[in-house]
Amino acid sequence: MSGRRGAAARGAHPGVPGGAGNRGVGEPEGVAARATDVPLGATPVLELRDVVTEIRGVRGLVRPVDGVSLTVRAGQVVGLVGESGSGKSMTAFSVMRLFPTKAARVTGGEILLRGGDGRVRDLRTLGPDALRAVRGREIGMIFQDPASYLNPVLTVGRQLEQQLQAHGLGQGADARIAELLTDVGLSPEVARRYAHELSGGQCQRVGIASALACRPALVVADEPTTALDVTIQAQVLRLLARLQRDQGVALLLITHDLGVVAEVCDHVYVMYAGRIVEEGPVEDLFARPRHPYTQGLLAGVLDLLEPKPIRVSIEGSVPDLVRPPSGCRFHPRCPHAMPICEREAPPLLPRDEGAALGHSACWLHDPGVVGAGVTVEPGREDGP
Ligand SMILES: Nc1ncnc2c1ncn2[C@@H]1O[C@H](COP(=O)(O)OP(=O)(O)OP(=O)(O)O)[C@@H](O)[C@H]1O
Numbered sequence: 001m002s003g004r005r006g007a008a009a010r011g012a013h014p015g016v017p018g019g020a021g022n023r024g025v026g027e028p029e030g031v032a033a034r035a036t037d038v039p040l041g042a043t044p045v046l047e048l049r050d051v052v053t054e055i056r057g058v059r060g061l062v063r064p065v066d067g068v069s070l071t072v073r074a075g076q077v078v079g080l081v082g083e084s085g086s087g088k089s090m091t092a093f094s095v096m097r098l099f100p101t102k103a104a105r106v107t108g109g110e111i112l113l114r115g116g117d118g119r120v121r122d123l124r125t126l127g128p129d130a131l132r133a134v135r136g137r138e139i140g141m142i143f144q145d146p147a148s149y150l151n152p153v154l155t156v157g158r159q160l161e162q163q164l165q166a167h168g169l170g171q172g173a174d175a176r177i178a179e180l181l182t183d184v185g186l187s188p189e190v191a192r193r194y195a196h197e198l199s200g201g202q203c204q205r206v207g208i209a210s211a212l213a214c215r216p217a218l219v220v221a222d223e224p225t226t227a228l229d230v231t232i233q234a235q236v237l238r239l240l241a242r243l244q245r246d247q248g249v250a251l252l253l254i255t256h257d258l259g260v261v262a263e264v265c266d267h268v269y270v271m272y273a274g275r276i277v278e279e280g281p282v283e284d285l286f287a288r289p290r291h292p293y294t295q296g297l298l299a300g301v302l303d304l305l306e307p308k309p310i311r312v313s314i315e316g317s318v319p320d321l322v323r324p325p326s327g328c329r330f331h332p333r334c335p336h337a338m339p340i341c342e343r344e345a346p347p348l349l350p351r352d353e354g355a356a357l358g359h360s361a362c363w364l365h366d367p368g369v370v371g372a373g374v375t376v377e378p379g380r381e382d383g384p
């Protein structure tokens with residue numbers, strides 16, 4: 001494990017690869033070994049710029065994604081965290097315009113994807129056919145519940161074959177399918193089975209095989225292990241991390257588990273009520289959370305050694321997005337709220353001098369508001 005990762009490593013997580021052992025670069029197994037310090041200048045594979053997604057429902061207009069910008073660079077694992085209902089899944093769905101409801105639309109911003117040929121395209125401008133060609137080919141997606149997207153009436157092999165064929169990769173499909181299944185730790189014989197003949201862990205391995213089948217540059221994984229047994233979660237994460245490292249694919253990982261983020265991710269974005277409130281390199285952000293919401297998130301995790309979902313130590317809950325709070329959306333729950341917080345939304349400001357350590361959106365970081373030199377200290381009661 002690199003020195004830079006040391007701060008986060010205090011939360012080393014036995015449930016994830018590299019967690020207990022703090023393995024170093026070059027060692028055979030584990031996510032920490034994968035984290036071969038991705039150069040800061042690595043090429044962005046995915047860039048979201050000011051993305052807005054709206055859902056028009058019976059109760060009114062909801063913006064679950066409200067001006068979200070984030071970058072995933074080649075070979076990087078980027079985490080997206082936040083409480084339930086903060087807009088993480090809707091952000092992921094926005095990338096591929098695959099929403100659980102027809103009422104959802106991406107209405108603003110750019111979604112820039114660098115394809116395997118080096119071309120950068122704004123996915124927002126693509127028509128349905130072009131977008132279908134990108135899905136599964138250039139972006140692999142892993143869902144929370146693999147059984148929900150495995151077709152119950154087709155064998156695993158037939159589904160993978162159809163996927164390869166749809167993207168013009170049908171030649172030699174049998175050999176490729178056997179290779180994929182072996183890569184994810186399954187017998188090639190699984191190709192002849194149906195989803196109902198597989199365990200949850202096996203289904204998710206097939207899901208990973210499917211996401212990687214066309215050798216995409218980017219994989220988006222939304223809570224990929226939440227539906228699995230705790231012991232299987234670690235295996236599946238270890239597998240995903242090894243494949244991510246071996247194949248150099250970039251990974252956008254949505255998870256509730258901050259222990260997983262500490263070990264697996266290079267960079268993390270914290271989302272609250274449809275907006276990014278803080279982002280930065282994982283080790284620095286975990287060691288010195290600047291935004292009061294991030295501080296609350298981390299304080300809720302009494303011990304990162306215990307795998308458990310996010311429990312915020314701050315009173316209240318994510319607001320109803322039909323009528324979000326004015327100004328800083330966190331102000332009704334924030335222990336540091338000031339009059340300006342209710343009036344104006346704070347801009348994302350560098351967490352430190354220069355932008356290398358990420359950004360945080362809080363008026364407390366604005367010297368013009370609180371006086372030069374004032375910084376937010378973590379103030380955690382039980383932080384890691
Ligand atoms: N099918 C839907 N119909 C209408 N609104 C929805 C739908 N799905 C999500 N929303 C709205 O979008 C908001 C964000 O939902 P999203 O699923 O992105 O949250 P999340 O951060 O992924 O939460 P979780 O951690 O529980 O998965 C919700 O609070 C809700 O207001």
Ligand code: SF4
Pocket residue numbers: 291292293328329330331332334335336337338341346361362363364
């Ligand atoms: S802007 Fe104000 S309300 Fe929002 S997190 Fe900062 S101090 Fe709290």
Ligand SMILES: [Mg+2]
Pocket residue numbers: 088089090222
């Ligand atoms: Mg979700």
